[in-house]
Amino acid sequence: MSLDLEGLALAPELADVLGRLSTAGADLARLIARHGLGHDLAASAGTNADGDGQKALDVIADEAFMAALDGSAVTHYASEEQDEVVTFGPGTLALAIDPLDGSSNIDVNVSIGTIFSIFPAAATPEASFLRKGTEQIAAGYIIYGPQCALVLATGGAVHEWLLDPETGRFERIEDPAPIGPETSEFAINASNYRHWLAPVRAFIDDLVAGADGPRGRNFNMRWIASLVAETHRILRRGGVFLYPADARKGYDRGRLRHVYECAPIAFVMAAAGGAATDGHDPILEIVPKGLHERTPFIFGTAAKVARVTAYHDLPEGETSALFSTRGLFRS
Numbered sequence: 001m002s003l004d005l006e007g008l009a010l011a012p013e014l015a016d017v018l019g020r021l022s023t024a025g026a027d028l029a030r031l032i033a034r035h036g037l038g039h040d041l042a043a044s045a046g047t048n049a050d051g052d053g054q055k056a057l058d059v060i061a062d063e064a065f066m067a068a069l070d071g072s073a074v075t076h077y078a079s080e081e082q083d084e085v086v087t088f089g090p091g092t093l094a095l096a097i098d099p100l101d102g103s104s105n106i107d108v109n110v111s112i113g114t115i116f117s118i119f120p121a122a123a124t125p126e127a128s129f130l131r132k133g134t135e136q137i138a139a140g141y142i143i144y145g146p147q148c149a150l151v152l153a154t155g156g157a158v159h160e161w162l163l164d165p166e167t168g169r170f171e172r173i174e175d176p177a178p179i180g181p182e183t184s185e186f187a188i189n190a191s192n193y194r195h196w197l198a199p200v201r202a203f204i205d206d207l208v209a210g211a212d213g214p215r216g217r218n219f220n221m222r223w224i225a226s227l228v229a230e231t232h233r234i235l236r237r238g239g240v241f242l243y244p245a246d247a248r249k250g251y252d253r254g255r256l257r258h259v260y261e262c263a264p265i266a267f268v269m270a271a272a273g274g275a276a277t278d279g280h281d282p283i284l285e286i287v288p289k290g291l292h293e294r295t296p297f298i299f300g301t302a303a304k305v306a307r308v309t310a311y312h313d314l315p316e317g318e319t320s321a322l323f324s325t326r327g328l329f330r331s
Helices: 010-035 056-069 105-106 190-195 198-208 229-238 257-272 300-314 320-325
Strands: 044-047 053-055 074-079 092-102 110-121 140-146 148-155 157-164 168-174 185-187 218-221 240-243 276-277 299-300
Touching: 010 056, 010 092, 010 110, 010 140, 010 148, 010 168, 053 056, 053 105, 056 074, 056 092, 056 105, 074 148, 074 257, 092 257, 105 110, 110 229, 110 257, 140 229, 140 257, 148 168, 148 229, 148 257, 148 320, 157 257, 185 229, 190 198, 198 240, 198 300, 229 240, 229 299, 240 300, 257 276, 276 300, 299 300
Parallel strands: 074 092, 185 218, 185 240
Antiparallel strands: 044 053, 092 110, 110 140, 140 148, 148 157, 157 168, 240 299, 276 299
């Protein structure tokens, strides 16, 4: 096993699955580091189940995790890259995965990752995943960046490992501290401003107004276009991430997948003292209706996430940027 699990009270079946994930992740980290050296991992490889373009690495990662988990306690495997749930042999666990998050960044050497979620297996394949996120027994991600790290939430706590490139093992490091109550960073794709709904525009307008606005302080914007990288930064430094619904065709429910991306990240955030919503309701309380269902996604520091929800709860006429001068949300 390439993962140091000493000191964690995990069921043997779960420990074995995490070890298999870490081994496949370590192999992918080595492959990613050699991108361009005889391997074009960013080459087009068709489209996935939801019509999004796939890169070669998307397919490679999916096949690697499937192979690693076959023969484990995982009986049902749901992947962003597969149309339907893949069922292995008998088992007690169900695993949902985004095998390669942020594949648009492969060519530009920006952090990418793997997101995973583990449930107890239910009576049917789809029922194993179409349930509240609170029923996850573990969730986390692997980030392939300057350092390759594995972050795991289970038992109400968050744990972290770093891949030692000399040994090929993930070594346990100090657990991340709880996400702090205040922060000066926010992440959103500002190029979509004209498409946002009024509550999101009002929230961002007040942040951009900085010390001259109702918040009375300056904020910094970040946008990496890699959900794993955004999550890792927020876990370390706090902040809030928004991928809201907007007025464009096909974006009325955002673009991120509930099962493969939002539920596991929300589980990590909750274990770290943060929060995650769709702008109105907690992500972990929402039951998705389909494997590839999309949802608006807002996560990070609990106070910031609650503030975004408050903007959504305002009457329509009160969410113009002008209302901010009245100081309804002054710190």
